[in-house]
Every structure is written in C-alpha cells, then in structure tokens.
Amino acid sequence: MVDWSGLTTDVLEHITSFLPFTDHYRFGVVCKNWRSVSKLRRYPPAPELPWLVLDEESETKKRKFYSLSEAKHYSIEIPELHGRYICGSSYGWLFAIDIKITCILINPFSRECYELPPIPAYNRNVDFTTLLEDVPSDYIEGPRNFTIKEMQTVSVFKAILSHDPKERPDFTVMILFGEKNTPAFWRPGDSSWTVVDGPKCRFEDVLYFKEKFFVVTMMNVLHVVDFEPGPKLTEVGPEIGTEEGDPRQRYLMDFNGNLLFIERFCEDVEELCVTVRFYVLEPNLEENCLYEWYDIDDYVMFLGRNSSIFVYSGHILNCKKNGIYFTHVTLGFCGCYDLGIFDMTDKKISKFYSNEVFPRVGAPIWLSPNPW
Template identity: 75%
Template sequence: MVAWSDMTQDVLAHITSFLPFPDIYRFGAVCKNWRSVSKLRWHPPAPLLPWLVLEEDSEIKKRKFYSLLEAKHYSIEILELQGRYICGSSYGWLFAVDKNITGILINPFTRECYELPPFPSYNEKSNVTTLLEKVPSDYIDGPRGYTFEEMQTLIVFKAILSHDPRDRSDFTAMILFGEINTPAFWKPGDSSWTVVDGPKYRMEDVMYFKGNFYVISSMNVLHLVEFEPGPKLTEVGPRIGKEGCPEQRYLMDFNGNMLFIERYCEDVEGLTITVGFNVIEPNLEENRLYEWFDIDDYALFLGRNSSIFVNSSHVAKCKKNGIYFTDVIDGFADRCQDLGIFNMTDKKISTFYSVKVFPPRIGSPIWLTPIL
C-alpha cells in the first residue's frame, strides 16, 4: 500500500480537479507533497462561485472574504493589502491602491505580486484637488468623512487585465481613473501609465474582448481602444440603450458574445436601490442590437470586477438566470448597502448577503474568483 503522502502527483492533481477552492487550500496544508500538487495546473479547478472581497479588520489587520458557496467568512492576513483600497479584480488577481496613489496587482492567496507605477492622478485630465472641491465640506475630516489621503485612494474607479499573468507575461492592465474615468494602460516593463485620448465625458466600464479593449460611456457610446499610432478611443457599433437612464452600465464577454448590461435604480428613503437590469448584445458586424430576456442556466456577477459568468448547472447554490450584483460606490458615498440577485425570469430581487452596510472607506465589496 502506498502512503497517502506518497501518492503520485498525477493522481493527486486529478483529485484536486474535483475540489472547490477552500478544499484545495486545505488539501495543500496536509503535507509538502500535497502542497506542491495544490499549486499545479494540470487540471482545471472545479467550478465555483466567486468570493466577495470585503473590508480589512482594523483590529487584527486581516482582510475579510465571504464564500458564497459555503455562506462563510474568512479572515486572512495579507500584508500586501493592509491599508489598501481594492479597485479591481481579474482572473483571480486584485488591484489595490494606497494613500500615496501607488498600486499593486496581487493574487491574494499565492501572494504573487506586481508593483504598479503611481497612477496618473495629477495631470490636466484628473486632479484630486478638483475632486475635493466638488465634495460637500461636511464630508471632509468629519466623523464619517474622508481625509485628503483617503480620497486619493478613490482615484481609480475600475481596473482589469487582458490576460491571466500566470498564462502570459505580456498582459496589459487597463484602468478607468479620475474625475471622468479616463482610460489608461500599463504593461510589465513600463515605467508609467499611458493615458488614452478620448472624448471628455464619463466612461463607465471597460472590458477585454477578442483581442481588444472596449469602453462604454455614460452617453451609451461604445468605444474601441486603439493603441497605434497613438492610444485613442474610436466609436464603434450602434448607440446602446437610452441615454442617461441607467444608474450604471457594464460590459462583459459572455461565452464569446459581447454583452452590454444596464442597471436601473430608484431612490428609496434617501438610498439608491437597484430595481432591475436590461441585457443587450451589440453585434458590431451587423451594427445591430439584440435584447436578451434570459441567460438560461447561467448567472452573471457584476460590480467593480471584470464581469464573471458561471454555469449554475455545474455549481451548487448558484441561482440560474440571475444577475448577482454589488454596489458600485462612485466618489464619496456614505455607505454601501445595495447587493442582491436579480432574477431575469420573474424580475424580482433577492438577497445573498445578510449584512448590507459597509464602512465608506472600503469602497465596494468586489467579486473575486479565487485561484492558487
């Protein structure tokens, strides 16, 4: 009989392909051999629900996570994330920025990390001082207000990746930053971020789709990010949706289809609450729009992350034909408490997380697909 600790790596790797992420983590804690296998990528991991990245526990200096599958919180010490604001998530990696407007790209569970150049905050396109001037004075240095340094961390609205850095070293990071969410990009080896020239109105989401980056604006205009001869935004496709109506707009790659998703909200007792979504496919080749009324067995996960979809038939406790959403704090909101699941069949909204109010300084809870 072969001892459990001496089982061959191919057999152990096959076993891990059936395990959800927390169990792979526990698997790797058994012994040295099992730990080395837990880091291999011979087999794709078992399908899983994304986790929520929550606030840092200021007393124990650990970052909080919430596993949707287990309905369980985890507090994990990640020194690199201490005191940082999370502004993006892609392929299991997090973008985090500190009060000096410097950022990192990190896999929070393997601790692989890239140091990012300072974000392009002090230029003609975006200036923290300009942002401060637009904030009511009682928000600043008040009991629930922000200091100047804390406000600087909000300079990046969203950040995504073109590829998983574990698969390709020539990946590109794209951010939306500043007063109107101007696009800028960085590649490993670059000493600074390169700002993309474009129209002077607000951008609301960015995605990587079939080899290109696309940005959607508050004017419902879809833009292609062109890198040569100089980085700029070029309008493509038909005008999408109704100008000015949605609270938030999202883009995502859904099984090779580009989707544009509108989020509608209403004011309820002074709070902005989500009431519904529209899902539209902009066909760039035909220059036409197709409205989707369901997504079958799939679920979408929207927020400040690169949008995620999951096949509910492969994952326990995942509600099919649903849109899981987190609040997107834009600027200097008091608190975040708009989270839920929108059912595309009956148009009703249910909850997935009971505690809904988060401190203002952590920004939005953000979806993350955990990887080792």
C-alpha cells in the same frame, strides 16, 4: 494501511480537478508530496462561485472574504493589503491602492505581487504622490476636504487585466481613473501609465474582448482602444441602451464569446438608493443593431467593480441560476449601496448576504479565487 502520501502524481492531479478552491488549499497542506502536486497548473480547481472581498478587520488588519459557495467568512493575513483600497479584480488578482495613490497588482492567495506606477494626476490642485490627510480639491463644485480613504476611492474607478499574468507575461493593465474615469494602460517594463486619447466624457466600464479593449461612456457610446500609431479611442457599433431612462451604472461583459452591455437602474426608496432592474443587451458590431436578452439559462452573472464574471450553475450548489449577483456601484461619493440578486425570470431582487450596511468607501468586490 494505505500510504496516501505515496499516491502517484497523475492520480493526485486528477483528484485536484474535482476540488473547489478551499479544498484545493487544504489538499496542499496534507503532506509535502500533496503540496507539490497542488501547485501544478495542469488541472484548474473545480468551478465555484466568486468570493466577496470585504474590508479589513480593524484590530487584526486581516482581510475579510466571504465564500458564496460555502456561505462562510474567512479572515486572511495579507500584509500587502493593509490600509489599501481594492479598486479592481481580474483573473483572481486584486488591484489595491494605498495612501500615496500608488497601486499594486496582487494575487491574494499566492501573494505574488506587481508594483504599479503612481496613478496619473488628473486634478490640477492635487498631487497624488504627496497626498496628505485632508487635501482641498475642486473635484466637485464648492469647497471640499477629502480624506485619504475618499481619495483612494475616487482616484481609480476600475482596473482590469488583458490576461492572467501567470499565463501571459505580456499582459496589459487598463484602468479608468480620475474625474472622468479616463482610460490609461500599463505593461510590465513601463515606468508610467499611458493615457488613452479620446472624448472628454465620463467612461463607465472597460472590457477586454477578442484581443481588444472596449470602453463605454455614460452616453451609451461604445469605443475600442486602438494602440497604434498612438493610443486613442475609436467609436464602434450602434448606439446602445434601452429607453427606460438614465441607468445608474453600465457594464460590459464577455459572455461565452458574446459582447454584452448591461444597464443597472436604481431608485430612491426610504432615503436609500437601491437597485430595481437590469437590462441585458447585445450590440451587433457588424450589423450595427442591438438585441435584448431575456434570460441566461443556467448561468449567473457577477457584476461590480470587478471584471464582469459569469459562471455555469449546473453543478454548483447554493446558486440562483438565471440571475445577476451585484454589489455596490459608487460614482464619486454617490451611488447605489446595495447587494443582491436580480432574477431574470421574475424580475425580482432577493438577498444573498446579510443586511449589513457597508461604508460608502471600501465597497465589496467579486474575486474568482486563483490558488496560483
């Protein structure tokens, strides 16, 4: 009988290059030798579709995940995520915020974790470091008592990374926080967040593209973050956006080295706000002009509160090519609470998940599994 545990490291490494994340994990529990090989990073796992990070189970407190490739749910015990709200996803890492409005950056599968400073207080009536269950706030006009979970939801709109912390220890975290989704950043060794100086308007997305951070406003104005001599925003490029009206959400994406701007339009249908259309645009920063994309060929996009993701679908099953997979968009306590696929060929929307209604807080988020 063949002694499979005795296979050489180079052969085992080659095998792992063909395995998706879940099989990569199973590979590592076969024996001690295979486990040591599974932790090497010379070959990444085979391409697969992102997972959905869902809420935690009420009884076990395990975090629920949904593998799109396998159409299968997983419940994983991750104590660091108990009671935390997921406000961002980047390079397989999650940003999770607790009841004191402090964040952690965690790889949910390797459990490696960074403690981040408290989020900058943006409301003069709220001290996030001493937040209690129902805190009066003037976040919106008129009196309003917010619960802990609601405050977790609105304090950070999005959080992304410049690099995978396992690849680059000098990474930067950029967040959009507070009432206006103001940009702020943190680097390892910093004791607090640094707020970026800029216009007092609402920002809707942030992207790390070609060694720079870009943000876009709800007025379709693109800015780049200049860190020296002091962090500030500088307007760049042409005015972006279609003439279709006011989109519910705007996204930025690095698509194979192309900077893309994506608009998401929603409509009220039977008392529900649902997604009806996406527009994909490419701003040319050098020529100061704008191009519309009508298809993305064999690729698929994944949009939400995660760093925008695209995947080549040519070798992946259970994937609708030339499509945009999307999750909730929450703007304060309003938004578009649906999940689906927008087909860029026929402009129709279909389902990829059950018709389960998700809560207005704790919306699902995309995650690219990273076993390291």
